[in-house]
Amino acid sequence: xxxxxxxxxxxxxxxxxxxxxxxxxxxxxxxxxxxxxxxxxxxxxxxxxxxxxxxxxxxxxxxxxxxxxxxxxxxxxxxxxxxxxxxxxxxxxxxxxxxxxxxxxxxxxxxxxxxxxxxxxxxxxxxxxxxxxxxxxxxxxxxxxxxxxxxxxxxxxxxxxxxxxxxxxxxxxxxxxxxxxxxxxxxxxxxxxxxxxxxxxxxxxxxxxxxxxxxxxxxxxxxxxxxxxxxxxxxxxxxxxxxxxxxxxxxxxxxxxxxxxxxxxxxxxxxxxxxxxxxxxxxxxxxxxxxxxxxxxxxxxxxxxxxxxxxxxxxxxxxxxxxxxxxxxxxxxxxxxxxxxxxxxxxxxxxxxxxxxxxxxxxxxxxxxxxxxxxxxxxxxxxxxxxxxxxxxxxxxxxxxxxxxxxxxxxxxx
Ligand code: ADE
Numbered sequence: 001x002x003x004x005x006x007x008x009x010x011x012x013x014x015x016x017x018x019x020x021x022x023x024x025x026x027x028x029x030x031x032x033x034x035x036x037x038x039x040x041x042x043x044x045x046x047x048x049x050x051x052x053x054x055x056x057x058x059x060x061x062x063x064x065x066x067x068x069x070x071x072x073x074x075x076x077x078x079x080x081x082x083x084x085x086x087x088x089x090x091x092x093x094x095x096x097x098x099x100x101x102x103x104x105x106x107x108x109x110x111x112x113x114x115x116x117x118x119x120x121x122x123x124x125x126x127x128x129x130x131x132x133x134x135x136x137x138x139x140x141x142x143x144x145x146x147x148x149x150x151x152x153x154x155x156x157x158x159x160x161x162x163x164x165x166x167x168x169x170x171x172x173x174x175x176x177x178x179x180x181x182x183x184x185x186x187x188x189x190x191x192x193x194x195x196x197x198x199x200x201x202x203x204x205x206x207x208x209x210x211x212x213x214x215x216x217x218x219x220x221x222x223x224x225x226x227x228x229x230x231x232x233x234x235x236x237x238x239x240x241x242x243x244x245x246x247x248x249x250x251x252x253x254x255x256x257x258x259x260x261x262x263x264x265x266x267x268x269x270x271x272x273x274x275x276x277x278x279x280x281x282x283x284x285x286x287x288x289x290x291x292x293x294x295x296x297x298x299x300x301x302x303x304x305x306x307x308x309x310x311x312x313x314x315x316x317x318x319x320x321x322x323x324x325x326x327x328x329x330x331x332x333x334x335x336x337x338x339x340x341x342x343x344x345x346x347x348x349x350x351x352x353x354x355x356x357x358x359x360x361x362x363x364x365x366x367x368x369x370x371x372x373x374x375x376x377x378x379x380x381x382x383x384x385x386x387x388x389x390x391x392x393x394x395x396x397x398x399x400x401x402x403x404x405x406x407x408x409x410x411x412x413x414x
Contacts, residue, residue, distance in 0.1 A: 065270060072245045072273055073119045075126050081244065082237035082269070083116065086228050086414045090120075093226070093412075094127045103156045104128055105225025106179055106206040108164070110213035112352040114270035115230040117209035121160040124207060132158040137166035143187075146174045150184055155202040164208035165215040172220055179206050179223050211348040228414040232267030232356050235259070241269050242276055246291075251280045256293025264300050264309040266353045271309075278303060308357065308376065313339075317350060318359055318377060321369045327385040329366030329392075363392050 074080045077091055090107075097104045104124060109117040118134070125132035133152060140146055140161070153159060161167070167175070177183050182201045189195050208224065210216060221227065233241070239262040246253045261279060265272035282299035283291040305311050310318075320338055321328045336343040341350070351367075354360045359373040371389050374381045381389070 065274060068277060069270070069273065072248050074123065077123055077127055079244075080116075080119070080123055081240040082233045083120075083230060086120075086230070089226070089228075089412060089414050090124065090127075094124065098128065103130075103203040104158075104205045106208070106223060107226045107228065108208045108210070108213075108216075108221065108224040109228050109230055110210050111230030112232070112268070113211055113349060114268040115232065116269055117230060118160065118162065119269075120230075121158060121207040121209065124205070125158040128156060128158065128205070130156045130158050130205070132160055134160045134162070136162040137164050137171075140171045141168050143170055143174055146171050146178075147184065147186065150178055150201055153202055153204045155204070157202070157204045158207055159204055160207045160209070162209045163211075164220070165210045165212045167220075172217065175206075176219065176223065222411070224411065226412045226414065232353065233265075233269060233272075234267075235262050238262035238265050238267070238269065238272050242272050245273050245276045246280075249276065249280065251276065251283070252290040253279075253296070254290060254292045257291045257296035260293055260296040260300060263307065264305045266309045267356065268353070275300065275305075309353075310359070310376075313350065314354060314359075315377065317346075317354070318369055318373045321360065321367060322374065322377070322379055327374075327381070327388060328360075328368030329363050330368075331366040335367055361392055368392055 077087055077094075080087060094104060107121075107124065109120060111117070121134075122132060124130075131154065133149065135149060140149065149159070174184065177185060177198075178201055182203050183198050184201055186197045186199060187194060188197070206224075208216075208220075213221070213227075213229075239258050242258045242261045242265075243253070246258065257279065261272060261275045265275055279291055279296050279299045282302070283295050286295060288295050303311075306315070317335075317339060320335065321330055324330075324338060325335075330338075332343050332347060336346045339346070351360065351362070355362055358370055359376065361368045361370055368389065371381065371386070374385075
């Protein structure tokens with residue numbers, strides 16, 4: 001909050017994620033990063049479990065990513081590349097909240113993994129000069145998890161709950177009054193001796209993140225002032241991110257190399273940054289002082305990432321639809337069983353990019369390969385497949401329309 005030295009006080013509980021106040025080369029203090037509390041180390045474990053098929057192009061965060069992302073992730077809105085509309089809405093609302101000396105309204109980020117939901121939560125805390133507490137839905141199972149968490153909150157703090165769609169029913173119900181009226185109801189005793197006490201809480205900002213907005217209850221979704229969808233990044237935006245990361249990591253890279261990486265990053269900054277590190281290592285191994293386009297392409301080829309960013313798993317997924325199901329439609333569960341992946345991971349991690357870039361279509365009867373997918377994989381389409389695809393292009397329009405969640409009354413949808 002304005003005028004207050006945030007992040008100087010020791011936090012009760014597990015303050016494992018806090019960044020110390022640092023000095024730059026000249027010894028002058030640089031602005032303190034917000035204090036972070038990790039309420040549970042479960043968060044990392046959950047992510048690792050989700051991504052059983054851990055490939056180069058997975059959007060899920062590995063522990064290696066976690067460490068190196070800290071060095072390159074943007075701290076302020078001004079450094080953040082992409083999500084332009086969302087940034088300007090956030091900037092306006094943050095300025096308004098700061099000028100009133102109030103906490104920012106609660107924010108929900110939804111979209112595929114790796115697009116910057118956690119980074120934006122941290123950026124919000126930085127911009128508000130507030131502390132951030134990081135946790136995830138699955139680690140808030142019991143009432144005491146929630147009570148312990150809100151007990152640590154101070155006026156203006158940001159509480160980030162990743163995978164908020166996985167909150168237990170009990171946790172969700174305890175959270176409602178906490179986020180709506182900034183109070184928490186504590187129940188003590190049993191049977192006739194049951195007592196409920198209502199305790200006030202400081203005004204804080206809840207930032208929720210989910211890959212499955214559709215799985216959030218309406219009651220919870222309605223309590224967010226802003227509901228923001230994160231989109232895949234354009235090649236230009238990813239080029240900006242790659243160039244920025246290369247500069248921070250002191251890797252000399254020609255523009256062609258930057259673009260080659262951006263093109264193969266599946267529209268996802270987390271993947272772009274991972275590819276920068278791989279290309280850097282490949283360049284070192286080859287003794288290249290400056291990474292040029294040919295070196296970057298050779299590095300990416302050696303990891304079997306094709307020119308449109310598809311990896312082995314992506315291609316296999318499309319090939320299965322083409323070869324085993326005559327181009328589809330094939331149901332999600334059947335497809336998941338055929339490739340040996342769980343349907344949630346298939347739907348949240350692998351499909352969004354393939355759908356967004358037009359390789360597969362989600363239809364009411366299942367997934368279909370598109371004409372573009374046939375073309376990209378160099379496959380010929382039979383007449384039956386062509387007419388199936390044509391028929392479904394109408395359905396696709398309706399489907400895309402239905403996917404977009406309508407905003408609730410009084411809620412900003414970005
Ligand atoms: N690193 C990861 N995401 C980024 C973004 N959106 N802008 C700048 N650097 C990033």
